[in-house]
Amino acid sequence: GIQVEQSPPDLILQEGANSTLRCNFSDSVNNLQWFHQNPWGQLINLFYIPSGTKQNGRLSATTVATERYSLLYISSSQTTDSGVYFCASEDNAGNMLTFGGGTRLMVKP
């Protein structure tokens, strides 16, 4: 199956700062998704982004499927952005989503 590597593994930001999280994949990606797990453990789907760029408020995501990576941009970070961000993708064999190990983000006030 596909291997999913996320970087950085940990990130500490001051409130108001911008950041970029990255996902690299070992194979071509399909059905790429980004999730946020808040400090209470709840998983929220942020983006369903097989290719191209999408924006939702302060967050945006870009997937370049041919180059096997995706980026999540967080602008003007807030303390409520803290938590773990996961990316996940299906591989070309049609296997179910494989998750990366996550990026743990802490935004300090």
Place this chain on the structure above:
Amino acid sequence: NAGVTQTPKFQVLKTGQSMTLQCAQDMNHNSMYWYRQDPGMGLRLIYYSASEGTTDKGEVPNGYNVSRLNKREFSLRLESAAPSQTSVYFCASSELAPGELFFGEGSRLTVL
């Protein structure tokens, strides 16, 4: 909107005991999934049901069984719990498999 609902939220078992985690979704999704999340790790797929009447193994199916009771409900059963099954379990659903996932709030299971 309830979305995906899991019960129970917390459970403590002794080694060898059995239990069933229940999951229900009200989004009329065709596909449902069970994942486990261990400390510091991402999510690993246990079983999934692409559509009512079908179930398939995921990455880590050993020690688990599932039942797709109807379109809304998908249960996960541990027949003889082991300490290695201590984890947080998430149920998810999507309109199609694979597809955009929506998760329940998780069930924290501890096996002593």
